[in-house]
Amino acid sequence: MPLTTTFGALADPTRLAIVSRLSQGEATMGELAAPHRITLPAMTKHVGVLVNAGMVERRKIGRTVVCSLRPESLSEVQAWLGDLTAYWNTTIDRLEDLLANSEES
DSSP states (O other): OOHHHHHHHHTSHHHHHHHHHHTTOOEEHHHHHGGGTOOHHHHHHHHHHHHHTTSEEEEEETTEEEEEEOGGGGHHHHHHHHHHHHHHHHHHHHHHHHHHHHHHO
């Protein structure tokens, strides 16, 4: 999935909280909805956005819907953040060198 889809899905605080919760293990729709005081249909819509973004998987066990995180879906975000971190580390190193050289002059 494109990064914009992933970040768009995570832009909502409820969906971000769902992903955080699922990073600790699978949960039912009721368990996901409880801390947010939202209805199951509203939770279903939020989870649907995460499913469409490829971040969450849901399956039925009897009448219960269980959701789990697809951690591999975040690998693109992790790579992007790694590139960004490398850029900033290089930039800060250059700034430190520049400041050190200007103090010596």
